[in-house]
């Protein structure tokens with residue numbers, strides 16, 4: 229009796245199990261490649277997590293940028309730009325060239341799926357009215373639009389435009405200097421080279437510090 233009941237009921241859990249394990253198999257395969265690259269590295273490229281943090285949060289002290297929660301298309305573009313040499317960085321150029329396009333896409337999607345800054349960002353900023361005005365209002369007399377109008381409230385980024393808050397101060401300044409000297413490419417409709425050239429070095433350093441001070445990790 230017991231045996232009969234068992235054999236009648238047992239097929240159902242098995243079928244349900246199969247349905248669940250088979251459906252997400254493709255999605256799983258894609259993300260497995262991302263996890264492998266992030267945690268173990270591939271093609272002689274070290275684990276990205278070594279520099280960019282266990283969760284893609286970056287390393288402020290060492291100057292490695294945050295990647296978590298950034299748009300996948302943006303991240304993939306950056307890896308392509310390093311690979312073709314149009315965006316300068318000795319270390320990232322070598323790594324990006326060693327990755328295939330499929331691997332670049334997988335790792336871009338891996339970091340895009342991680343939680344971004346969102347509401348974690350604290351708002352204990354240093355008072356600096358001139359810098360706050362540039363971020364919130366811009367300075368139209370010098371053709372500088374408000375940073376937050378594109379980069380989201382508090383600089384936490386939008387679906388398409390990267391976050392600028394909570395990045396290492398050094399990283400931020402280096403990027404602005406790349407745009408000033410033409411060693412970071414400018415996409416169609418991308419205003420960053422013009423903006424970087426219209427800001428003074430003092431303002432760039434001021435904005436970098438201001439945005440970094442908003443972070444919970446002071």
Ligand code: HEC
Nearest residue numbers: 273274275276278279292293303306307316317320335402
């Ligand atoms: C040895 C440290 C190191 C490792 C390992 C490393 N990176 Fe980087 N990464 C950097 C540095 C330094 C920069 C800043 C370069 C610059 O100034 O443009 C950077 C920048 C980036 C950026 C640009 C971020 C932005 O906001 O535009 C991306 C994307 C990136 N890395 C992805 C990766 C991926 C993916 C891996 C693993 C395959 C990886 N990195 C491994 C050091 C590292």
Ligand code: HEC
Nearest residue numbers: 373374375377378389390392400403415418419420423435
């Ligand atoms: C009209 C929209 C717009 C405005 C206004 C704007 N940005 Fe940007 N910004 C962008 C876009 C688009 C990118 C991505 C560029 C790329 O793909 O390389 C970007 C990228 C950046 C980056 C690089 C982020 C990274 O992770 O490497 C920094 C830093 C930055 N902006 C700072 C600023 C500052 C500071 C201001 C204000 C003075 C500002 N932006 C105003 C559109 C804007």
